Amino acid sequence: xxxxxxxxxxxxxxxxxxxxxxxxxxxxxxxxxxxxxxxxxxxxxxxxxxxxxxxxxxxxxxxxxxxxxxxxxxxxxxxxxxxxxxxxxxxxxxxxxxxxxxxxxxxxxxxxxxxxxxxxxxxxxxxxxxxxxxxxxxxxxxxxxxxxxxxxxxxxxxxxxxxxxxxxxxxxxxxxxxxxxxxxxxxxxxxxxxxxxxxxxxxxxxxxxxxxxxxxxxxxxxxxxxxxxxxxxxxxxxxxxxxxxxxxxxxxxxxxxxxxxxxxxxxxxxxxxxxxxxxxxxxxxxxxxxxxxxxxxxxxxxxxxxxx
Amino acid sequence: xxxxxxxxxxxxxxxxxxxxxxxxxxxxxxxxxxxxxxxxxxxxxxxxxxxxxxxxxxxxxxxxxxxxxxxxxxxxxxxxxxxxxxxxxxxxxxxxxxxxxxxxxxxxxxxxxxxxxxxxxxxxxxxxxxxxxxxxxxxxxxxxxxxxxxxxxxxxxxxxxxxxxxxxxxxxxxxxxxxxxxxxxxxxxxxxxxxxxxxxxxxxxxxxxxxxxxxxxxxxxxxxxxxxxxxxxxxxxxxxxxxxxxxxxxxxxxxxxxxxxxxxxxxxxxxxxxxxxxxxxxxxxxxxxxxxxxxxxxxxxxxxxxxxxxxxxxxxxxxxxxxxxxxxxxxxxxxxxxxxxxxxxxxxxxxxxxxxxxxx
Amino acid sequence: xxxxxxxxxxxxxxxxxxxxxxxxxxxxxxxxxxxxxxxxxxxxxxxxxxxxxxxxxxxxxxxxxxxxxxxxxxxxxxxxxxxxxxxxxxxxxxxxxxxxxxxxxxxxxxxxxxxxxxxxxxxxxxxxxxxxxxxxxxxxxxxxxxxxxxxxxxxxxxx
Numbered sequence: 001x002x003x004x005x006x007x008x009x010x011x012x013x014x015x016x017x018x019x020x021x022x023x024x025x026x027x028x029x030x031x032x033x034x035x036x037x038x039x040x041x042x043x044x045x046x047x048x049x050x051x052x053x054x055x056x057x058x059x060x061x062x063x064x065x066x067x068x069x070x071x072x073x074x075x076x077x078x079x080x081x082x083x084x085x086x087x088x089x090x091x092x093x094x095x096x097x098x099x100x101x102x103x104x105x106x107x108x109x110x111x112x113x114x115x116x117x118x119x120x121x122x123x124x125x126x127x128x129x130x131x132x133x134x135x136x137x138x139x140x141x142x143x144x145x146x147x148x149x150x151x152x153x154x155x156x157x158x159x160x161x162x163x164x165x166x167x168x169x170x171x172x173x174x175x176x177x178x179x180x181x182x183x184x185x186x187x188x189x190x191x192x193x194x195x196x197x198x199x200x201x202x203x204x205x206x207x208x209x210x211x212x213x214x215x216x217x218x219x220x221x222x223x224x225x226x227x228x229x230x231x232x233x234x235x236x237x238x239x240x241x242x243x244x245x246x247x248x249x250x251x252x253x254x255x256x257x258x259x260x261x262x263x264x265x266x267x268x269x270x271x272x273x274x275x276x277x278x279x280x281x282x283x284x285x286x287x288x289x290x291x292x293x294x295x296x297x298x299x300x301x302x303x304x305x306x307x308x
Numbered sequence: 309x310x311x312x313x314x315x316x317x318x319x320x321x322x323x324x325x326x327x328x329x330x331x332x333x334x335x336x337x338x339x340x341x342x343x344x345x346x347x348x349x350x351x352x353x354x355x356x357x358x359x360x361x362x363x364x365x366x367x368x369x370x371x372x373x374x375x376x377x378x379x380x381x382x383x384x385x386x387x388x389x390x391x392x393x394x395x396x397x398x399x400x401x402x403x404x405x406x407x408x409x410x411x412x413x414x415x416x417x418x419x420x421x422x423x424x425x426x427x428x429x430x431x432x433x434x435x436x437x438x439x440x441x442x443x444x445x446x447x448x449x450x451x452x453x454x455x456x457x458x459x460x461x462x463x464x465x466x467x468x469x470x471x472x473x474x475x476x477x478x479x480x481x482x483x484x485x486x487x488x489x490x491x492x493x494x495x496x497x498x499x500x501x502x503x504x505x506x507x508x509x510x511x512x513x514x515x516x517x518x519x520x521x522x523x524x525x526x527x528x529x530x531x532x533x534x535x536x537x538x539x540x541x542x543x544x545x546x547x548x549x550x551x552x553x554x555x556x557x558x559x560x561x562x563x564x565x566x567x568x569x570x571x572x573x574x575x576x577x578x579x580x581x582x583x584x585x586x587x588x589x590x591x592x593x594x595x596x597x598x599x600x601x602x603x604x605x606x607x608x609x610x611x612x613x614x615x616x617x618x619x620x621x622x623x624x625x626x627x628x629x630x631x632x633x634x635x636x637x638x639x640x641x642x643x644x645x646x647x648x649x650x651x652x653x654x655x656x657x658x659x660x661x662x663x664x665x666x667x668x
Numbered sequence: 669x670x671x672x673x674x675x676x677x678x679x680x681x682x683x684x685x686x687x688x689x690x691x692x693x694x695x696x697x698x699x700x701x702x703x704x705x706x707x708x709x710x711x712x713x714x715x716x717x718x719x720x721x722x723x724x725x726x727x728x729x730x731x732x733x734x735x736x737x738x739x740x741x742x743x744x745x746x747x748x749x750x751x752x753x754x755x756x757x758x759x760x761x762x763x764x765x766x767x768x769x770x771x772x773x774x775x776x777x778x779x780x781x782x783x784x785x786x787x788x789x790x791x792x793x794x795x796x797x798x799x800x801x802x803x804x805x806x807x808x809x810x811x812x813x814x815x816x817x818x819x820x821x822x823x824x825x826x827x
Contacts, residue, residue, distance in 0.1 A: 038429065038433035039437055040433060127314050128314075130312065131333075198429075199427065201427070205650070207427075208649060208652070210321060279500055279502070279503050280426060280428070283650065284648065345792055346791070349793040390693070517766050519721045520767070537742050538694070538740075599693075600698075601696075602738055602746060604722065604744075613722045613738065615725045626727040630771070638769060
């Protein structure tokens with residue numbers, strides 16, 4: 001692979017530029033769908049891009065006493081980790097050769113933004129930021145565990161922690177969506193909790209804590225947070241598709257790429273529908289739901305897979 | 309456990325109007341709260357003493373946006389009692405029609421605000437979309453969507469013709485269907501119940517001690533309604549029910565207000581079916597004789613009380629207004645004790661505050 | 669017990685003259701009592717089953733203060749008390765009716781009436797650093813020196 005190829009793959013497709021466009025597209029789709037569910041028209045296709053550009057143009061100001069260096073570092077680390085995570089996912093072309101344990105590496109990289117979110121609340125030291133940060137930490141400890149456990153069902157079934165092996169086993173046998181439908185639904189719930197989407201968006205509930213941990217951010221830093229959240233959604237959904245639907249398309253083909261995009265759009269529709277229907281849950285109801293219902297189900301499911 | 313004081317207000321996405329609430333938290337639990345009013349205090353009672361009776365109508369309408377018609381109705385009926393005027397029946401019916409339309413508008417607006425505060429944005433959009441029907445009707449009748457200015461001393465200054473009546477018939481049927489749909493969808497919704505049941509409980513004893521009025525009192529089991537118990541305008545000629553519930557929490561208040569909206573629609577239909585003929589107002593003399601009068605009416609939030617004293621001059625000697633929001637505000641610190649921070653927004657939305665009314 | 673009977677009972681308990689009871693519009697019975705009789709009158713009213721206090725109105729009539737306690741139970745019952753201008757003090761009824769707190773606080777900040785035993789004597793509507801005296805008293809005038817109504821009526825007549 002020569003330098004030009006590497007440059008193309010890293011920055012254009014399926015690298016940064018493609019990922020950014022996909023993130024903005026999926027965000028627009030989410031907003032449009034929720035608007036349609038609510039009887040409204042919804043934003044035009046360029047709205048997320050316009051929001052991003054507008055944020056770059058705004059004044060970047062933080063409360064006095066905030067550690068400026070640290071506050072600038074947090075969104076950069078989140079952005080960098082999510083983009084790195086996107087490399088490990090085969091979209092249509094195998095970008096990075098898979099290795100044993102890259103499943104765990106991907107999990108770790110995807111969980112970095114949530115941790116940085118909590119630290120962002122702590123570093124800006126506002127009342128709303130601290131409350132939002134504390135809530136997000138509670139949610140982080142619960143729903144990251146759920147996501148990891150539910151997705152591990154696929155790794156256990158394929159007998160290895162390498163993403164390429166998970167894919168190969170699905171091509172050989174059947175896509176894991178069919179035997180592991182419960183695991184799929186639970187990992188979807190885990191993803192909603194991870195992304196802090198409605199109905200699990202209590203850390204950033206507008207009517208209580210204004211904007212949660214990000215209340216004091218503005219300008220370029222907020223633009224980075226904004227795009228990180230969208231990218232986290234794309235990478236999370238792609239991860240889900242890779243682990244559960246892999247056998248349905250072929251790598252390195254145009255048709256495979258479009259089937260992947262179609263699956264992404266369908267899953268986004270499901271997420272938007274869930275966001276529009278349910279009320280936001282309180283933090284104690286959230287934790288109760290996770291530890292009393294979701295985790296036991298996941299454990300039972302994993303034990304069943306292990307025994308099979 | 310960390311102790312934090314969260315300032316809710318004067319500006320907060322949760323509040324429609326400025327109000328200062330300092331909520332002390334320990335972890336997520338509320339340990340105390342301090343309430344401070346007065347951010348929208350305009351000195352209406354003092355201003356009213358320096359304006360004539362007719363100028364005061366325009367002042368009183370602007371106490372509050374959502375309850376403007378009921379304020380001017382109560383004021384006009386007080387002055388008409390001092391003048392010993394009898395308003396023609398058609399005028400009274402049109403006044404009642406706008407009172408009930410305002411009640412529907414206020415309850416749909418409140419439903420949207422409650423839904424937004426607990427995170428159910430879909431219900432917020434639906435309730436405010438249906439509110440547009442009522443605003444269009446009010447605009448057709450009076451020319452203004454929110455501030456109508458139809459009352460004069462001696463009656464009303466708008467009349468309803470055939471096209472208004474047919475528009476009302478059609479739209480009220482549509483509205484009835486939609487409100488029933490909303491009731492059906494949230495009455496059994498588990499996530500809505502999880503956020504609103506057993507939150508902000510007020511017992512019947514508390515209601516009586518604090519002299520609470522309105523839907524908050526009716527949701528805890530107190531059966532009072534000025535329209536039925538001390539009828540004003542022509543309410544003694546109409547049939548309606550007063551819904552009462554006993555659970556006393558935010559859920560009971562929500563369901564109760566939707567039932568009240570359905571009853572208000574039923575009243576509007578009766579009014580337009582039985583609208584009497586005749587003039588809509590009677591000329592009132594300029595000078596009000598000396599005397600005093602205490603009148604009450606049922607605003608969307610409860611009993612509104614006016615006391616007017618005249619000493620024979622062209623300005624009132626005293627105009628005292630007591631709005632229903634003051635009675636519910638006094639119960640808020642008690643309701644918030646030992647609740648979680650997430651419930652604070654539910655409770656504040658559930659009592660339906662109208663701070664502009666409370667501050668005057 | 670309705671308000672007519674309650675008014676009669678009050679007259680018996682407090683030994684009032686027949687002229688102390690008046691009827692004013694919208695079914696309201698107004699009873700004039702002295703300020704020492706206030707607590708006994710409120711207790712009797714509560715015992716008669718009338719517990720809803722609509723409002724406490726304060727006004728100035730020839731420099732003396734007049735307090736009106738408006739009760740309601742299908743009909744109105746108002747207790748009128750006259751306070752001397754030099755000594756505007758009266759017992760607070762908050763121990764009997766906690767809901768009266770906001771009305772007494774407002775009367776206190778707007779007219780300067782001292783309620784003995786008021787649990788939370790801070791201003792209700794005026795700012796914490798208000799220096800302008802008692803706004804609702806007759807002596808205080810707003811910037812509105814004369815009523816604009818005079819001007820408008822003159823203009824209406826001439827045009």
